[in-house]
Amino acid sequence: MYAQMVKSTGKGVQALEDMSPQxxxxxxxxxxxEKIEPKDWMxxxxxxxxxxxxxxxxxxxxxGQLPEGNWITRAxxxxxxxxxxxxxxxxxxxxxxxxxxxxxxxxxxxxxFEMLHCGKMKYSSIFNxxxxxxxxxxxxxxxxxxxxIMNQVPLQRTSYGPYARAMVRICKEESxxxxxxxxxxxxxxxxxxxxxxxxxxxxxxxxxYPALMMFGPSDKDSVHSAQSMAWKIKMNTNDELRQKFVDExxxxxxxxxxxxxxxxxxxxxETGHYDYSEPDWNEFMDVIxxxxxxxxxxxxxxxxxxxxxxxxxxxxxxxxxxxAQCKIAAE
Amino acid sequence: MSxxxxxxxxxxxxxGDNALVLGHRTSxxxxxxxxxxxxxxxxxxxxxxxxxxxLWLGYAAEVEGNNRxxxxxxxxxxxxxxxxxxxxxxxxEDFGRTLMRQFMFDTYQVPWLTELxxxxxxxxxxxxxxxxxxxxxxxxxxxxxxxxLGDGTEESNSRMQNALDYLxxxxxxIFGADEVDHAMxxxxxxxxxxxxxxxxxxxxxxALSEAFLVIPNSEFxxxxxxxxxxxxxxxxxxxxxMQTLQRSYPGAEW
Ligand SMILES: [Fe+2]
Ligand SMILES: [Fe+2]
Ligand SMILES: [Fe+2]
Numbered sequence: 001m002y003a004q005m006v007k008s009t010g011k012g013v014q015a016l017e018d019m020s021p022q023x024x025x026x027x028x029x030x031x032x033x034e035k036i037e038p039k040d041w042m043x044x045x046x047x048x049x050x051x052x053x054x055x056x057x058x059x060x061x062x063x064g065q066l067p068e069g070n071w072i073t074r075a076x077x078x079x080x081x082x083x084x085x086x087x088x089x090x091x092x093x094x095x096x097x098x099x100x101x102x103x104x105x106x107x108x109x110x111x112x113f114e115m116l117h118c119g120k121m122k123y124s125s126i127f128n129x130x131x132x133x134x135x136x137x138x139x140x141x142x143x144x145x146x147x148x149i150m151n152q153v154p155l156q157r158t159s160y161g162p163y164a165r166a167m168v169r170i171c172k173e174e175s176x177x178x179x180x181x182x183x184x185x186x187x188x189x190x191x192x193x194x195x196x197x198x199x200x201x202x203x204x205x206x207x208x209y210p211a212l213m214m215f216g217p218s219d220k221d222s223v224h225s226a227q228s229m230a231w232k233i234k235m236n237t238n239d240e241l242r243q244k245f246v247d248e249x250x251x252x253x254x255x256x257x258x259x260x261x262x263x264x265x266x267x268x269x270e271t272g273h274y275d276y277s278e279p280d281w282n283e284f285m286d287v288i289x290x291x292x293x294x295x296x297x298x299x300x301x302x303x304x305x306x307x308x309x310x311x312x313x314x315x316x317x318x319x320x321x322x323x324a325q326c327k328i329a330a331e
Numbered sequence: 332m333s334x335x336x337x338x339x340x341x342x343x344x345x346x347g348d349n350a351l352v353l354g355h356r357t358s359x360x361x362x363x364x365x366x367x368x369x370x371x372x373x374x375x376x377x378x379x380x381x382x383x384x385x386l387w388l389g390y391a392a393e394v395e396g397n398n399r400x401x402x403x404x405x406x407x408x409x410x411x412x413x414x415x416x417x418x419x420x421x422x423x424e425d426f427g428r429t430l431m432r433q434f435m436f437d438t439y440q441v442p443w444l445t446e447l448x449x450x451x452x453x454x455x456x457x458x459x460x461x462x463x464x465x466x467x468x469x470x471x472x473x474x475x476x477x478x479x480l481g482d483g484t485e486e487s488n489s490r491m492q493n494a495l496d497y498l499x500x501x502x503x504x505i506f507g508a509d510e511v512d513h514a515m516x517x518x519x520x521x522x523x524x525x526x527x528x529x530x531x532x533x534x535x536x537x538a539l540s541e542a543f544l545v546i547p548n549s550e551f552x553x554x555x556x557x558x559x560x561x562x563x564x565x566x567x568x569x570x571x572x573m574q575t576l577q578r579s580y581p582g583a584e585w
């Protein structure tokens with residue numbers, strides 16, 4: 001998802017009786033549904049895991065500004081321009097809340113940026129795909145924000161207090177984003193001209209499988225899940241969430257008269273779910289390891305913004321320091 | 332269109348196009364600002380300006396009475412029909428120029444919109460009353476930022492000085508006094524912009540001296556934007572981008 005394949009530092013899940021008394025007390029708090037707060041004791045591995053997960057989520061929000069930012073200057077009406085700009089601004093806000101949540105675990109925003117820039121930390125694979133037409137603004141809002149919601153709604157109950165609270169604020173905005181994206185799709189796919197319908201189907205074709213990949217590898221190949229689930233920093237398995245997403249999205253696509261690019265897609269009366277084709281996991285591994293269509297450009301865009309902003313940040317800090325010194329001198 | 336209507340239409344385009352073009356320029360920062368807080372603040376400014384555009388151009392379209400909408404005016408006019416001052420359309424270059432421009436504009440907009448609240452035209456007064464609150468907030472922020480970066484480091488000071496040197500010859504165009512301006516003043520719609528120059532200059536000087544920045548010793552002023560006679564080369568590129576979908580798919584709804 002926004003945090004895919006977060007490497008777990010634990011050595012697999014220990015049984016309660018094998019834990020040290022401190023670890024055991026901690027696990028029992030989580031099992032009782034208590035929230036862990038920044039000043040509470042926590043195992044090192046829990047802290048490290050959370051930093052990776054929240055950091056990766058935060059990076060996804062700000063790298064995620066880029067594919068949609070790509071269309072702000074080309075939005076077709078003043079209303080769409082304002083809506084898209086407000087949406088991408090929300091994503092910056094999400095990044096900010098999440099970096100703040102990560103800071104409560106003892107890592108600074110600058111350190112996290114540094115790790116993003118040098119490639120030590122990742123962001124969601126989805127943002128390494130290009131946005132090629134205006135219909136992509138519809139597809140991204142509908143599918144990408146939609147998939148994000150699937151993952152983040154349960155995270156509102158995650159064990160770490162600041163993370164859970166950030167999720168509550170973020171989820172409200174994400175559902176608004178999804179509706180906005182879906183509305184773009186309605187305008188184009190249902191009510192639009194032949195050109196617009198073609199754009200909508202094309203966008204759907206390109207984003208369907210990448211959206212499915214957002215939930216991470218299949219459970220049978222997902223090595224990092226068990227410990228995270230025990231700690232309640234991951235609430236559902238990848239496949240559970242993916243299935244839920246497919247089940248909700250397919251009827252929406254039908255309503256839009258869009259064809260899901262999967263010939264094997266079929267409703268299974270027995271299970272009550274849609275059967276669907278797995279995405280190409282080799283492509284996923286390529287994207288994750290740096291070979292997606294936009295990895296290099298996305299990262300470079302972030303690094304360039306950071307580099308070119310350094311004089312501003314330094315100037316502001318220097319001014320703040322001088323002002324503080326004047327105040328001391330005056331006292 | 333009667334001459335009187337035409338003057339009002341031109342006046343409204345000048346307000347709307349300033350907001351539209353500056354809003355568009357500012358929106359280009361989204362996702363690549365120097366810090367997350369600045370990114371968010373710039374997007375706020377751009378959003379306010381796009382909102383103001385909708386009000387000004389929406390009213391302009393009504394006054395024109397040609398069955399056009401605010402969107403038609405924004406997306407289907409060519410460069411020579413735009414009435415923004417040239418300063419709005421020059422490229423962002425860096426954060427320094429972007430904020431210096433915002434400051435120069437805000438320092439004018441606050442007293443200007445304050446005056447427009449007393450317009451004899453109720454619609455103008457209402458749009459001004461809404462916009463002036465936003466303009467005050469923009470000014471507070473752009474002023475603080477210009478002072479901070481002028482004072483900050485050697486590099487930030489020299490970048491802000493460069494921005495000032497570049498933008499200074501574009502400031503004079505704000506203070507026009509042409510036929511449209513006089514017509515608006517006679518009808519009590521708006522003061523002649525040139526009458527605000529003293530107030531503007533005093534505010535600018537105060538802030539720039541706090542920022543250790545030196546106003547260029549020249550009164551030369553470029554012009555041609557607010558009349559549409561001669562825009563810069565930059566506007567055509569901006570419109571090519573901004574108008575692409577409306578131009579490529581005539582009549583489509585989005
Ligand atoms: Fe978000
Ligand atoms: Fe998110
Ligand atoms: Fe979102």
